[in-house]
Structure formats: structure tokens, C-alpha cells
Amino acid sequence: MGRKKKNTAAGPDRGTPRRGKRRSIRYEAVEEFPEDRAPVRDPAAPPSIHLRLLKADEALERMEFQLRAFAAKGQGEVLVIHGKGSNSPGGVSVLGPLVRQWCDKHPAVVQSWRIAPSTWGGEGAIVVVLAQ
Numbered sequence: 001m002g003r004k005k006k007n008t009a010a011g012p013d014r015g016t017p018r019r020g021k022r023r024s025i026r027y028e029a030v031e032e033f034p035e036d037r038a039p040v041r042d043p044a045a046p047p048s049i050h051l052r053l054l055k056a057d058e059a060l061e062r063m064e065f066q067l068r069a070f071a072a073k074g075q076g077e078v079l080v081i082h083g084k085g086s087n088s089p090g091g092v093s094v095l096g097p098l099v100r101q102w103c104d105k106h107p108a109v110v111q112s113w114r115i116a117p118s119t120w121g122g123e124g125a126i127v128v129v130l131a132q
Contacts, residue, residue, distance in 0.1 A: 045120050046127065048079040051095055053087075059095050060102055067109050071130045079116060084124040096123075103128060 049066045051059040063080060070078050085093025103110040109131055116125035 042119055046077040046079050047075065048081055050081050052081060052083040056094060056098055060098060063099065067128065067130065071109060075130060078128045078130060079120055079125055080128055081121050081125040099126065107131065
């Protein structure tokens, strides 16, 4: 048979609760963290292409395919989100310069581009005006 376990149930006169029954402070937290909140979508923002966390060649292929698809639909502007590069080695953006260079080299698809307003991503995104 086995050993009898000692009764360590907590009560008003028994002290602290048993191990495993302690309440964690995370359950009592009231304040939310920013990453827990749902992102707020600006209704004035154009449709977006998300390239964050992709490798450079995958990102450029996806961007080209989606920009051509938006141009075929007659869309005027597209928001391309490439990220600021905070997780890159040295904190320097890799995708940002590549995306801008690609846009400069493809005038048949891209008429112009500009850095996105801060509410749409700031330095981590560009607004691409598609050629018609």
C-alpha cells in the first residue's frame, strides 16, 4: 500500500494555502497590455499587404503578386507594411530598403510611394500609389 499523506488543507486557522492553491497576481490584474488589445483599423486606410517576419525573397514575391492583383482590380493606393526592423540584427530594417528599391525599379506597377502616416505604421510602412 502507500503512505498516507498528511492533511495539509488550508483553513482560517491553518495558515497559508497548500502549494498549487495560491492565487497568481496575473488573475487579479486589471490593466491590459497593449499587445492584448485588438488592433484599431483606420477606416480611411487603404488595403494592406503585410510583409513582416518574411524572408526578403518571399516578401518581394508576395508584394509583387498582390500589387499586381490590386492594380488589376483598379485600386489606387495600397499600404505595404514591412516593419521597422526592431528584431533584425543590429535593429536595422532589412525589408524596408528592399521594398523601396523594388518600387523604384518597377514603374509599370508603382507610380509613386511615400512613407505611411504614423497612424498607419509610420517608418514601418509605405503607401504605394499604383500605376493605372
